[in-house]
Amino acid sequence: MSTTPDTQPRITSVAEVKAALGDRIVDSFHKEDLWLRVHTDAWKSSMRTLRDTLGFHYFCFLSAIDWMPSPYGRGEDDPTEPAPERDTTIRQGYAGGETRMQVFVRVTNPVTHVSVIVKVDVPDDSLAIESIHDVYAGANWHERETHEMFGIKFDGHPDLRNMYLPIDFEGFPLRKDFPLLARMVKPWPGIVDVEPLPGGDDNQGGDDQ
Amino acid sequence: MSALLAEVPYWGQSLLRVLGGIVAVLLPAGTIVYIFLFKMMSFMQSRLGPMEAGPYGSMQLFAEVGKWLQKEDIVPERADARIFKMAPVIVLLSTFLLVAVVPFGPDAWFTDFETGIFYALAVSSISVLGILIAGWSSANKYSLLGGLRAAGQLIAYELPMVLAVVGVVIQAETMNLQKIVVAQNSGSMFGIDTFGHPYVISQFIGFVIFMIAIQAELTQAPFDMPIAESELVSGYMTEYSGFRFLIFFIGEFATAGVFAMIASVLFLGGWGVPFSWFGWTSIDSIDNWMNVVGPLIMFTKMMLLVFIIMWIRFSYPRLREDQLQRFAWKGLIPVALLNIAVTSILKVVF
């Protein structure tokens, strides 16, 4: 049996992480995992502290969230009807937030297996934050991907070329207001398509199933 | 063959020789492809191989040839068209030139060069030219890399091959392939002449070096980095299609056959059986039926050697370019030189 319980260090380290980052943390949330939100200005320095002081050497991923709900829903609207009103108020998740876009990253301490998810607000006007590719080398590609998918700029990143999409692609596919064409080109076959009885008799008769 | 064909006019002799040469090249090539490439490889990989064309897929090769002949002969736009088209022919040509000196029986031979083995080693390097031309003229980076690798490799392995042969030549005291065969079959080991004296025993190191060098000359795994389908996508052959690819393909296996023949002549006693079995004393006293049985014996020995070549090919991964060169220059060549030295000393002593 080679199981090492890891619940223990997870809990003890929360205080440690918070202490090390100090007032760079705006908000935090703890439920099995630890979510932190740091100041945009302190983004890179917090990551550096996490790596150097707290030993979070393992870079798991970096990505972003667009907190604005999609105006298109799941693309299941009847094209003949007017589009339904959808609530598009921005509501952030764990550890709060102030902007529509948030970048989040997950790093792990490979010795204690403690992980944190660090979120940072991306200013709505500039849509740019510092690049952390020189803190975590693996962030290089993740930032490229995030740039391509969300249009978030990473200052100091050496090479923000597109990874997936053609060079001349317009738009940022993972933003919620980017329509998913596959769901636009044809109507949803699930729209009820049962012709009523010629007489318009709508009572359900003996249909006892 | 000269004795058999004494009454045939010269043009007839030449025609028969050409036909014989084609048979001697294509028949082993076809057999090797079917038995080893189609069937043995499949069986080693726990599958059956081609089964549809003919009984047990025996006509598969004809189907393949038909397919290749139908295909378009594509020449890349930026290729050097004339020499691009020439390259496969040069490769196959060297095989045909090579088979010319191989003896198949006491009288069944095409030409009887006094310096047969010297000639064979010389013409075998013509194929390098063909491969280099193919790699260069394809105007493809993979082909170029493949061609250059092939050139480096073939030249590097020519040397150990030559040096391995030198040992045989010293022992047989001749460069004539026919006489080498006779010397092996009429010789004796430690006074026992039941087995003749195949040089595979006294020249075992030479034999191993020769087989390794053949493996490399044929660019078979583990020496197949000029072709290297998983990195160079068939190297110098990448741009070839249709019947030009077919020629390369035939050339590959025909050369395997011919090299195996030469190896069996040099080390396994060629077409012969130990002369003591039938009480023959010299090449002139051999019965005429050996001209029919001899080629069959030769063919069997060739198949045995090709089996080893192919077995290794299907089992081993490939070496890297620099490892291969290091192996040739630092491993094979010193050993071959040492082998020559020891052989010549022993030759003088005994």
Next chain:
Amino acid sequence: MPKVPGLVKGLGVTLGTLFNTATKGSNTVQYPHEKETPPIRSRGVIALHQDNCTSCMLCSRSCPDWCIYIEAHKELAPPRREGGKPRQVNLLDRFDIDYALCMYCGICVEVCPFDALFWSPEYEYSEPNIADLLHDKTKLSEWMETVPEAPALEAGADKKKK
């Protein structure tokens, strides 16, 4: 025992396989001549039991690929009990599955509340023309013949499950 060089061992493996194939036969199946039977649960093709379908659209809605097309009209059917009111039933006009789009997830079969859709392990229905992969209700009903019984479950399984 001295260590056998890896090069020799490798040759042994290939030669061993050669003999195994020659004596015990190969692991390949000569497909058009002999066929393997796919497992019972194999998701080959979806069969439609038309009588059970009430065109409730559940399958069509839960299809991630939007590849099920259903059209129906309402009709009056004779009452189930003597003297009852005539029933109003949905009659299928169209039930198409586009196998060019389908990704064989089986969600439609699972959500169907009336047991109208079944998996059949049949797999030989490739078409030279992609449009022919749109199977209509007649074709889907024909697959019903090939639907096998559900397999027995392994020991310890909860018997209550259907």
Next chain:
Amino acid sequence: MSLTDRVLGDRQQLAYIASQAADARLNVELETEGMTLNIGPQHPATHGTLRIIARLDGEQVVWAEPACGYMHRGYEKLTEVRTYPQVTTLVNRIDWLGSFANEVPFILAAEKLMEVEAPPRAQHIRTILFELSRIANVSLFLGDLGVQLGAITPVFLAFRDREYVLNLIESATGGRFHPNFDRIGGLKDDLPAGWIDETRAVMKKLRGFCDQIEDLLFGNEIFQSRTRGIGVIPREVALQYGLSGANLRASGVDWDLRRDHQLPMAWNQADWKVWTHPDGDSFARCWIRLQETRESTKIVDQLLGSIPAGPVMAKVPKIIKVPEGEAWVSTENPLGEMGYYIVSRGDLGPFRVKIRSASFNNISITPWLLRGVYVPDIVTILASLYFILGDIDR
């Protein structure tokens, strides 16, 4: 960094500088220039459509840059328009060789948000199927490795024995490659009768296969000379790039999420070993995978004997709405750490899913790793890093 790491790092640095200098010198003297070699998108070594742009000086790589995206399917966007049950069938196709393993972390993350847990029997069967898909995936790697290095036979042996595993997966789930068998709260169905005995027999065959591959490939001196010391990734670099799975363990990091995470799965009920290797080279990576395949067969064997009786489905509503919240679950997939970050808004479908696939991180190290190596080593390194294109591009 330890001493050896620094030496190897220097070796690469020197090779890089040397190649740069050679390039410059040649440019001046012979007016030649280096060559840019496009490896891929269609190339046998990339098993998929990865393109590597390599700048060569002779046969030495001056720099190399992978260009991916030829298989980008936009799964993160697609999940946003799908319901939770529909997502599982989608994520099957991320790493298509070990597809069942892709479903598990997603389902676990959704279960975490819903605060349900699969019954023990379902957990056991999940773990068994998870390990079977690991075997199916890695056994193909072991064969494919041979092809990349020029040995043609191993891949056929791998296909032969993987077939048994795929048959098992198919007879249990109905899908060979895309099982879609995992459900929030358990499994779609129980195992068919006779499956356990069949699995035991297959596991025995698989162990035989591992021995065969070890004899045919790993013990081969040529193979060793091709892989040892090639593409060395020091521990620190591996962590920084977020390498995971066998690639990370080959660099000496004792890290296996099956052991280190407390997940509602049955791994901790079996006795098995996490293999690590100190070398960090291509051979280490391949060797770790071979050992892991053996460990997996052991895990399966042990778990087969201890499947508890009971239902395979917890009580979950018929229409699944996942409560609002965020959850991250990752598991040790055949390729490495695969995780899903699910943001839910209490809807039928997820609000945002971040798919952290192992290959994306694993391949992001290549620009660093390929500097100064030779062309044949590109193939070795790519093969030993083991990526699946669907897993890079998602």
